[in-house]
Amino acid sequence: MASAPVLICRPGPRAAALAEAIASRGFAVEHGEAMALEALPETAEQRAAWLDFDQFRRVVVVSPFAAECLAEALDRYWPQLPVGIDYYAVGAATAEVLHRELGVRVHVPPAGGGDTSEALLGLGSLARLDEQKVLLAAGEGGRALLGETLAERGGRLTRLALYRRRLLDPDAAFAGRLATGDYRALVVTSGEILEHLARWCSRAALHQPLIVSSTRLATLAGTLGFRRPVVAAGATPATLAKAVAEADPERADVDHDDLEKG
Known part of the structure; x- marks a missing residue:
């Protein structure tokens, strides 16, 4: 062995x-x-979100592939990123993609808390959202905890499914x-x-x-x-x-x- x-x-x-x-x-x-990860074709909802991207106050990204899909879309619509947006990533790998592709500072879960939705939600800056517009970039399906909690805390949430997961034998x-x-x-x-x-x-x-x-x-x-x-x-x-x-x-x-x- x-x-x-x-x-x-x-x-x-x-x-x-x-x-x-x-x-x-x-x-x-x-x-x-x-498992295979496949980017989804752009929808009308996605296009509207990209065009109004400067209206979001916080952008939360759940995975490295979601970060790649987000960066690719923003490159098409925003040659220069709008300012005043805070970016959040569930894990360090996702944060790395956002920083590499977009050059932005990214909030991640506290050290020792693990790369989980629960740990990210423990950040003080996400405790009260007070009608702020929040974009959640994710894949199809998945756990609903992150989006539900952000909405419960007062965020005006837009959840975009940017890719699908396909299981392989x-x-x-x-x-x-x-x-x-x-x-x-x-x-x-x-x-x-x-x-x-x-x-x-x-x-x-x-x-x-x-x-x-x-x-x-x-x-x-x-x-x-x-x-x-x-x-x-x-x-x-x-x-x-x-x-x-x-x-x-x-x-x-x-x-x-x-x-x-x-």
């Missing part, structure tokens, strides 16, 4: 950074495609790893992906280390039957790689061997 790989399934170009961070700690890495090699439990750890940062992959996980796989990025995901993992969730300090490549390194591979060997004997 010592030579078995760490499995990752992060969609999009961010998978490469995660693989590199884990590999830098001496682990083999295998990437499985479990794992290929034969990745499905084989999940069926046998022949891997060092599985890294998942999306509840949707976790529920999807659980369908292919054998009893042996459920006893292997599962690295997740929040306590919410760890709770979901428990309901799905995963026995060894490990909560990383966040969803960045560095924090996830650190959690992989801190997981106990020798214990995984014992669990797997006991299952084979049983």
Whole structure:
């Protein structure tokens, strides 16, 4: 088992950074495609929001891909960004995209709070919105907590779905790893992906280390039957790689061997 790989399934170009961070700690890495991110065609609602973008007081972005879609749209409509807008990101990776593409300062959850909607909502500047116009840039579906809370706090909310998530069945090699439990750890940062992959996980796989990025995901993992969730300090490549390194591979060997004997 010592030579078995760490499995990752992060969609999009961010998978490469995660693989590199884990590999830098001496682990083999295998990437499985479990989800595709697809930008949605521009709607009349989106176009109206882009044209009136200068009227928003706060812009909240939930994911790196949402940030990329937002930046691409603003590049078409606003060669020079309007001033007086505060930008917020659920996680550091999203903030990085906004800063890189738009050159803006971005508010993120407090250090140690995790990359979650709940942590972002803990910021004092989002406590009272007093009829301020708020844009929430997100994907289709997803958790409603962020938008509902911003509206409850007095924000005049516009929620735009900029992309869709499409689940993919794992290929034969990745499905084989999940069926046998022949891997060092599985890294998942999306509840949707976790529920999807659980369908292919054998009893042996459920006893292997599962690295997740929040306590919410760890709770979901428990309901799905995963026995060894490990909560990383966040969803960045560095924090996830650190959690992989801190997981106990020798214990995984014992669990797997006991299952084979049983």
